[in-house]
Amino acid sequence: MELLHQLCQIHAPSGNEVKMKEFLLHHVQEQQARWKARPQILHGKGFQDCLLLVFGEPRTVIFAHMDSIGFMVRYGKQLIKIGGPVAEAGYTLVGEDSQGKIECTLEVDEEEHELRYHFEREIERGTELVFKCDFRETEDTVQSCYLDNRLGVWSALQVAQTLENGIIAFGCWEETGGGSVGYLAKYIYETYGVTQALVSDITWVTEGVRAGEGVAISLRDSLIPRRSFVQKIIQLAREANIPHQIEVESSGGSDGKELHYGPIPWDWCFIGAPEDHVHSPDELVHKKDIYAMVDLYKHLMQKL
Incomplete structure (x- = not known):
């Protein structure tokens, strides 16, 4: 395996x-x-x-x-789905932009019907984020x-x-x-x-x-x-x-x-x-x- x-x-x-x-x-x-x-x-x-x-x-x-499947950074802290991933608050997402590697947390705003990320800095728009692998x-x-x-x-x-x-x-x-x-x-x-x-x-x-x-x-x-x-x-x-x-x-x-x-x-x-x-x-x-x-x-x- x-x-x-x-x-x-x-x-x-x-x-x-x-x-x-x-x-x-x-x-x-x-x-x-x-x-x-x-x-x-x-x-x-x-x-x-x-x-x-x-x-x-x-x-x-x-x-x-x-x-x-995955997610793409929109504007600010917003995320858009790539395909149909399950989106539950707390999932760990990983990716990389020009400023370096990313490991962030998925946030779900139920009232606004929006997906967001929690990270120490703003991630560049268009960056793809995927689930962190736990095999x-x-x-x-x-x-x-x-x-x-x-x-x-x-x-x-x-x-x-x-x-x-x-x-x-x-x-x-x-x-x-x-x-x-x-x-x-x-x-x-x-x-x-x-x-x-x-x-x-x-x-x-x-x-x-x-x-x-x-x-x-x-x-x-x-x-x-x-x-x-x-x-x-x-x-x-x-x-x-x-x-x-x-x-x-x-x-x-x-x-x-x-x-x-x-x-x-x-x-x-x-x-x-x-x-x-x-x-x-x-x-x-x-x-x-x-x-x-x-x-x-x-x-x-x-x-x-």
């Missing part, structure tokens, strides 16, 4: 994913000699802060978003801020170790509505002809999706992917005896939205471990679900 711990500490709120991209690029370049196959690494001009790993002759792509591991669970979606990224990196044919796409901006998957999907389709996608992200523990009972395969959130594709995934999971749960929700979304609304005939499915205390500093995931997630992705990337 040390790699996951490192990922959870990296400052990469939506719109400023460059540190995460640089970390992943360094990790891949350092580790790829130990992998079953070396990928073609695509980044830079035309990809903004995204990163593509292309293995062999790809048939399926894994999308994993690198960004996190906790037990025999059964992992708990930290930003398991959504550093765990999805971590899972994709585990898959990369044995992947021979496929694409792993690390994208940006998911927590604020997307923005990169559209052009990544276009490039992947036009260059490799791939139209199958798996969304490596983290979902919620609910009354129907429970911690410790397997990875969630989503039949729907606010959108409904093509049923025959999802049923094929469920059948492969059953045949491989990989612990899984079927998720059916009426709201929520992921990188699948940009695939769904785009002009390319993508088949896509959200597959991820469920977590409790969503979008807080205390996101909690069961290790059984983490390992089931990795096992299912490895199996699907071979079989689809």
Whole structure:
């Protein structure tokens, strides 16, 4: 879990994913000699802060978003949410501006419906603040801020170790509505002809999706992917005896939205471990679900 711990500490709120991209690029370049196959690494001009790993002759792509939720300094002591973080008074936030490193406290003004920070000086406007990482591991669970979606990224990196044919796409901006998957999907389709996608992200523990009972395969959130594709995934999971749960929700979304609304005939499915205390500093995931997630992705990337 040390790699996951490192990922959870990296400052990469939506719109400023460059540190995460640089970390992943360094990790891949350092580790790829130990992998079953070396990928073609695509980044830079035309990809903004995204990163593509292309293995062999790809048939399926894994999308994993690198960004996190957080807060941005407005004017004075005001804060604006980046995405949908839980905002409770007393949370510790960290960041950095031109005057140095910052560790401050979140304040909630219920009467004015405003978020503020408490710090010894005024923080420069536009500075991003994120939850301070307190990584906790037990025999059964992992708990930290930003398991959504550093765990999805971590899972994709585990898959990369044995992947021979496929694409792993690390994208940006998911927590604020997307923005990169559209052009990544276009490039992947036009260059490799791939139209199958798996969304490596983290979902919620609910009354129907429970911690410790397997990875969630989503039949729907606010959108409904093509049923025959999802049923094929469920059948492969059953045949491989990989612990899984079927998720059916009426709201929520992921990188699948940009695939769904785009002009390319993508088949896509959200597959991820469920977590409790969503979008807080205390996101909690069961290790059984983490390992089931990795096992299912490895199996699907071979079989689809």
